[in-house]
Amino acid sequence: MTRSARQRVLTLSLYVLFLAVVATFVLLADWEAISRNFFLTAGFTGNWQDMVFVGAKNTILYTIVAFVGGFVLAVFLVLMKLAPIAPFRWLANGYIELFRGLPALVVILFMALGVPIAFGWRPPGGTVGAGLVALMMVAGAYMAETLRAGIEAVPKGQSEAARSLGMNGSWTMASIVMPQALRIVIPPLTNELVILLKDTSLLFVVGLAANQKELTTMSRDFMSSGPSAGTATSLMFAALLYLAITLPLTRLVAWMESKQKRSR
Numbered sequence: 016m017t018r019s020a021r022q023r024v025l026t027l028s029l030y031v032l033f034l035a036v037v038a039t040f041v042l043l044a045d046w047e048a049i050s051r052n053f054f055l056t057a058g059f060t061g062n063w064q065d066m067v068f069v070g071a072k073n074t075i076l077y078t079i080v081a082f083v084g085g086f087v088l089a090v091f092l093v094l095m096k097l098a099p100i101a102p103f104r105w106l107a108n109g110y111i112e113l114f115r116g117l118p119a120l121v122v123i124l125f126m127a128l129g130v131p132i133a134f135g136w137r138p139p140g141g142t143v144g145a146g147l148v149a150l151m152m153v154a155g156a157y158m159a160e161t162l163r164a165g166i167e168a169v170p171k172g173q174s175e176a177a178r179s180l181g182m183n184g185s186w187t188m189a190s191i192v193m194p195q196a197l198r199i200v201i202p203p204l205t206n207e208l209v210i211l212l213k214d215t216s217l218l219f220v221v222g223l224a225a226n227q228k229e230l231t232t233m234s235r236d237f238m239s240s241g242p243s244a245g246t247a248t249s250l251m252f253a254a255l256l257y258l259a260i261t262l263p264l265t266r267l268v269a270w271m272e273s274k275q276k277r278s279r
Contacts (some may be wrong), residue, residue, distance in 0.1 A: 026051060037091045043052055045075055047270070052247050052248070053246070054251065055248040058242055059252060063252075064253055065233060066234070066253065067256070070234070070253070073218075073227060073230075074215050074229040077210050081215070084148075084154075084155070085151045086204075087155075088151060088159075089154075089155045089157075093163050096111070097166065107159070115157060117153070121215050124220060124221075125149070126138070127145040127221040140169075148210060148214070153214075158204060160163050161203045165193055165195075165196035165197065166193070167242075169199070205264060206243045209264050209268075216231035218232070219231055230253040230257060233249075233253070235250075236249075
């Protein structure tokens with residue numbers, strides 16, 4: 016048997032195995048229990064306004080605020096990391112390594128509980144503001160490394176040509192290097208946006224008022240009260256809303272990456 020024939024047989028076998036697994040699940044699954052616990056009609060019709068207009072809205076709002084704040088922080092960090100002054104580089108490197116190594120949940124708890132206890136200071140917005148500051152701090156560290164990679168991917172000849180025209184280093188970075196770097200890093204930054212959107216679910220640990228709840232907190236509360244109490248329908252509803260937001264973003268990332276490959 017030739018190599019291509021073996022490859023076809025292997026591929027066919029994997030398809031058969033996949034279909035067998037799907038058929039087994041369809042035949043053996045308790046569809047009545049699945050429908051009752053995950054797709055209770057009353058859970059969707061009775062909760063949809065709160066889930067969409069409060070939970071999903073707050074999730075998107077928190078994501079945008081944390082992303083914008085993290086991006087601004089990342090720009091400062093990457094400029095410090097690339098600065099000729101050694102203490103600036105040390106400070107930026109230390110910050111990036113620290114917050115890339117810490118779980119986002121630990122940083123949220125630290126900002127919402129540790130800092131107020133230690134210093135008696137709370138960021139604007141109470142516990143929600145503290146949680147968003149924590150997400151900005153973590154996202155800024157990751158986006159700084161993404162921006163650094165984009166800046167280093169810009170051909171050095173671009174900077175040399177700008178300087179030969181009399182442009183100073185700051186103006187060269189702002190008008191020549193950074194715009195090209197941003198084009199390169201748009202796909203990974205969009206991935207960071209998706210990750211940040213999912214990380215907003217960690218805000219449930221700080222305690223949220225009724226009008227501040229994001230999707231995860233709201234779905235968890237609906238599991239114990241409301242028309243879907245005692246079932247996981249609200250969690251399924253939240254999962255579907257998360258997918259409705261993230262799947263278009265991930266497809267956008269894939270499209271941008273393929274476009275960049277074609278342009279190269």
